[in-house]
Amino acid sequence: MNPKTGWTRAWLVLVAAAVMAFTLSMSAQVETQKSTDVTGKNKTVKVESGEVVYVNGNQLVVKMADGSIRHFSNVPDSAKVTVDGKQLGIHDLKVGMKLQRTITTTTTSQMVKTVQSVTGTVWHVNPPLSVILTMEDGKNQEFKIPKGQKFDVNGQTVDAWGLQPGMKISATKVVEVPQEVMMQQAKLTGTMPPPPPPPPADVPILIVEEVAVPAPVAEAPAPAPAALPKTGSQLPLIGLLGLLSLASAFGLRTARKSR
Numbered sequence: 001m002n003p004k005t006g007w008t009r010a011w012l013v014l015v016a017a018a019v020m021a022f023t024l025s026m027s028a029q030v031e032t033q034k035s036t037d038v039t040g041k042n043k044t045v046k047v048e049s050g051e052v053v054y055v056n057g058n059q060l061v062v063k064m065a066d067g068s069i070r071h072f073s074n075v076p077d078s079a080k081v082t083v084d085g086k087q088l089g090i091h092d093l094k095v096g097m098k099l100q101r102t103i104t105t106t107t108t109s110q111m112v113k114t115v116q117s118v119t120g121t122v123w124h125v126n127p128p129l130s131v132i133l134t135m136e137d138g139k140n141q142e143f144k145i146p147k148g149q150k151f152d153v154n155g156q157t158v159d160a161w162g163l164q165p166g167m168k169i170s171a172t173k174v175v176e177v178p179q180e181v182m183m184q185q186a187k188l189t190g191t192m193p194p195p196p197p198p199p200p201a202d203v204p205i206l207i208v209e210e211v212a213v214p215a216p217v218a219e220a221p222a223p224a225p226a227a228l229p230k231t232g233s234q235l236p237l238i239g240l241l242g243l244l245s246l247a248s249a250f251g252l253r254t255a256r257k258s259r
Contacts, residue, residue, distance in 0.1 A: 033115045039178075040109040045102065052097045058090055062099060081188045088190070096193030101186060108181045118143065119170040127160035133169070146173060 050070065054061035060072040075090045081099065082088075120133030123140050132142045145160045151169045153162070163169065 031117045033117075035113050035115075037111045037113070038108060039111050042107040042109075044105045044107075046105070047100065047102050049098065049100045052093055052095055052099060055090070055093045055095060060090060060093065079188075081190045083190045083192060093190075094193060097190050098193075099188065099190045101188050104185045104187075106183045106185075108183075110179050110181060112177045112179055114175045114177075116173040116175075117170070118172075120168070122163050122165050122167045122169060124165065125160065125163045127163065129160075131160065131163060149173070 048064065050062040050064040052060065053063045053069075058073075058075045058077070060075050062070050062072070064070060077089055077091075080087045080089060081093070083097070118133065120135045120141070122131060123134045124132040128145055128147075130142055130144050132140050134140050149171060150157050150159060151163060151171050153167050153169050
């Protein structure tokens, strides 16, 4: 026999075995059942409130109830706030509006149980690491043996060291993993800023100032002309008028003659 031909045949056998093992591992026939049990629920509610102090475009600045300032840049147009039953967007917000966000967090505790069951005939065993079983469809498949795994053989429980080729066995592996599922729901509400207060009723809107006008000063009456003494007479006045008349007549006569 040619040694070279022998090595070639051995190499082909190893390759065929590797391909067969890969094929068997890909065609695993294991029943797997998974169930989830709810073990508890926890619900928390967090409320945050603040007042709009600046809004421009999609920029929003809110003063929180604790005095801190929060700047929200590029608020999406899809974000809505419920105000008096109406859905308002970022462009509808006004300075002075009160905003309130209620965050409800629900945490559900679950236990996820995975049960794997396998039944077959022992073809080869490598205790305590692995076992190759012939499945019901006639194919062989290799399984790793978990630490402490027990097998049922004709109603008797044995470990990996008790397995022998030709034994028909069944094994069940149960894995329980706790997990928590968290869900959050946020609700945003608000109120419009209050209108400015009206002026008090006892304060007039227009104030009229009264200016004191000084009273006119009464002029003193003119003194009455002094009365003529009872001894006086109008004869001198009549004589004077007669003298003036004679002078006027004489002047007129002289003027005529000169003409």
